[in-house]
Amino acid sequence: MLETAELHFNVDHGYLEGLVRGCKASLLTQQDYVNLVQCETLEDLKIHLQTTEYGNFLANETNPLTVSKIDTEMRKKLCREFDYFRNHSLEPLSTFFTYMTCSYMIDNVILLMNGALQKKSVKEVLAKCHPLGRFTEMEAVNIAETTSDLFKAVLVETPLAPFFQDCMSENTLDELNIELLRNKLYKSYLEAFYKFCKDHGDVTAEIMCPILEFEADRRALIITLNSFGTELSKEDRETLFPTCGKLYPEGLHLLAQAEDFEQMKRVADNYGVYKPLFEAVGGPGGKTLEDVFYEREVEMNVLAFNRQFHYGVFYAYVKLKEQEMRNIVWIAECISQRHRTKINSYIPIL
């Protein structure tokens, strides 16, 4: 089975895999970051980015340059690349791509609903939405008042529909409920994606499953961390944890009982993978848990490129590119706010 999959892989997906590997080679190098950090103004940043693979993507921007303009243009560039991949993909890779966009779609839906709750105009919120997670029905999200409404009226035809199974309720959508909805959607999404990769088998499963397991555990840990001191009950908390991670089931159970960071750390210490991560928190660079997780994610994504004939490279590339964009935005923010002391705490992509 394994051999045949490898035999046929290039027939359908060889071109795209080659392409994505080429794209990966164009990620900014360590030297580029060193140069970016030295920039004095955003104009300098722009000039330096021109020497990299970004090219003159900012050439048609009128002055003055702002961080959000850079961010939007970078996102557009990524989106163009992704659309190209997607338009040239065959099944089951195209389904894989759809799964990849789902997380952005969830984020966008939640963003729009929050915007509607705060009575912001749809256009304003739309501008903030991630272009990868754009879909037509998105703008109608705010007509729904309850989750089941949302599902029945708006999202039933989108790829998000299957994830709604667990979170149908008649509660009105206030801020807490929206957050719960996001986490529940994410949980079902991750589980479905995990199942898809597992069922696909081959190298894809071998690469993607650990990445998704990590993603699930990260979400569980972050949810726990964020729920300290909120009104979220422990039972509710447990229902939000994605169950496809390494922490499942004992770790999640323990996490649900945790009451502060120390207890959480104790739970994580039981797992060889997460122990070193928690130990690195607050280390020399004053790293936050989030930074540590990002670093670990980058590491896993870079390693995904060491194997051939699998879909994980596409996922890894998009994630790496996202991290790169976050880095550039971080550096740009530091430059524009003259906050140079923290400029070096971007996440290096190895």
Place this chain on the structure above:
Amino acid sequence: MGSLFRSESMCLAQLFLQSGTAYECLSALGEKGLVQFRDLNQNVSSFQRKFVGEVKRCEELERILVYLVQEITRADIPLPEGEASPPAPPLKHVLEMQEQLQKLEVELREVTKNKEKLRKNLLELVEYTHMLRVTKTFVRRNVEFEPTYEEFPALENDSLLDYSCMQRLGAKLGFVSGLIQQGKVEAFERMLWRACKGYTIVTYAELDESLEDPETGEVIKWHVFLISFWGEQIGHKVKKICDCYHCHVYPYPNTAEERREIQEGLNTRIQDLYTEVTWCVPLKSCQSLAIPGVTAMGAGTQNAPPLEVRLVDKNFPCSAPQVLHKTEDYLRQVLCKAAESVCSRVVQVRKMKAIYHMLNMCSVDVTNKCLIAEVWCPEADLPGLRRALEEGSRESGATIPSFMNTIPTKETPPTLIRTNKFTEGFQNIVDAYGVGSYREVNPALFTIITFPFLFAVMFGDFGHGFVMFLFALFLVLNENHPRLSQSQEILRMFFNGRYILLLMGLFSVYTGLIYNDCFSKSVNLFGSGWNVSAMYSSSHSQEEQKRMVLWNDSTIRHSRTLQLDPNIPGVFRGPYPFGIDPIWNLATNRLTFLNSFKMKMSVILGVIHMTFGVTLGIFNHLHFRKKFNIYLVSVPEILFMLSIFGYLIFMIIYKWLAYSAETSREAPSILIEFINMFLFPSSETHGLYPGQAHVQRVLLALTVLAVPVLFLGKPLFLLWLHNGRSCFGVSRSGYTLVRKDSEEEVSLLGSQDIEEGSNRMEEGCREVTCEEFNFGEILMTQTIHSIEYCLGCISNTASYLRLWALSLAHAQLSDVLWAMLMRVGLRVDTTYGVLLLLPVMAFFAVLTIFILLVMEGLSAFLHAIRLHWVEFQNKFYVGAGTKFVPFSFSLLSSKFCNDDDIA
């Protein structure tokens, strides 16, 4: 030997550019394209360099120009092919140009914005009229057929057009109407159904005209829809859904009077709409439409009134429709004016940017008065360089001229080989293998002849060669035709190699004549040297008949093959004057004969080619002052090659000359003799000539002696040199010559003293690379080289047999093609034969071109390339140089259409 034999000698020059004149000097240099700049600020990142501000300004200008070109092409104004290459703009004009362009951009943006707004308004109005027209029929239909209305008996009973009834229900009943893109209709309807749980009635009809989308400017099909609903809540939802699908919603007249009013207003205008120019009239209707109080028009229309006010402010005294006209005219005028200069502007800005990029590579003098650039320049071009600097200084009117200095260096200069359109293709073949090291023998010069020749040996057929020659001749004669020189991909490949093709065709004609092959047939030009009638018994006397085997009637009748015996007088009258005797084309043992000939020929050509390669190595050693290499490497190599394979050639030629038809039976086999040369058989064989054994022993001894010299000679000599005779005067690098020259130059130019700063910098740039003597490494390299050479001699000679194999394949393939097609076509009887012959000829021609010319030609081409790269060039060519890339404006891409692609 001309410049093609070795690359140009280069020198490193320092340009002292006075800060005021640097720009003009570089502009002059760029026009001439004489020098290659070295980056002196390699460790400075791009945004910290000196002229980054100017580069930014150029980029800004480029951005504006891209915008202008975009607008001009959108307005379908032809871009005039301006002056081919205007010089870089003088510095004082740059600011002016920038201002001009910025003003133009602002103006253009404003006008376009106005125009877009007007057009959008117009479109919305057109849409509105369409909508009203279409929806008028909807209401009637709705009321007639929709069963939902049954709940309201009053409505049903009343006359269908009585809107006052509907008004009575007004609190509940609402309408939303508008236009939606065709593709979204279905999803829109489904969403409405799901969100409003069926409490809406949607009616829609396709609009028979396609309208422009105001946002994207695309012309697409639209649907007009009318949604009737009850209740405020649902109304909100419906509106949100409409927003979501980007529908263009227009207010739907609720009351009968309002409706009638608008309809009347529109109806009269609709008449105008179709009688007058479509663009202008709806705008008129817009003005009058604003009067009946249609305030809540679509989102876009709301800003119509202020816009008009602004336009009136701008002193446009005419009415609205003319406003649009005027705006468009004005826009066109502006664009036309811009189009005149935009071409040259693009080139100018590009040149300016290139100049600043080069200036960024220069370092700044300590006194900050001048810029110092380091350039590689061909020695022959130094006067040109000086002139260019003078020109630049003069142009800028500076008091202190910019000047240059040659400086000594140990670094390897880049390789420049000047080519013309004829030699370019051959140079490219060599460069594809590797750009030659500085000043080494350039194989391209010899490739000009050997490459087409070796190709032709494999492609020998003068019919095919002539066709190829004609094709190449056509390309060469039309080389100035724009369609050919700007052709794409495959044709371009042929076009670039047109001179190679020409020579290949010519040489193929020659070898084809030698092989006597023309589309696989032989041509009898001089009359065959063989005479068949001499074989008959009747033509000889009785005594002769007894001695010889002759033919008579019965032998001819009964035997399938007959053999001509050259020993019989009169049968063989001497060799054919040129090439192969055509009679061989009829012989059954033709292949045996040709194979023997072609095989031997291949070996002879190959050994000569390789020996020539080794000989060229001697020129390299002489030039680089490494005489010891001649004695310790080249001479043993030649001895090794000649005493084995040179002797083989000697044997081949000796056998050809020494044995005739009579003595051919006792001629020994060359193969056996050659093997015996190494095996010393106990039983003495007959041999080719007396004393053969001694000669062979001497040659073998030479071969064996050459091997240890080859292996150990150079390393031991270098070791000896290193240990005692280091002042021998032999320099290891080949660049001393240059250094000496440039040292002389420096002393000549002593009057202009080199400044302190530059000296300091030189040391930084050019640390002396002191080679460490490593005996083990040298020994290793030499051993590997020797093993490669000795084994290579054998395998490379065998490799040249491909000449035979490919020419055999070519001849056989063309023979098969003839036999399968033409012979069949020619065999059909005369009445129908003509009809059949035409398609057969056509088919034959097509197959000849595609299989024999293109396919076979390509394979012979590739094998010829291989023979040059591997068998010939590895005997002497290092190919580790870098190409000289001058700073030249002609290398900037001249097409500015590329910018459109990027934009």
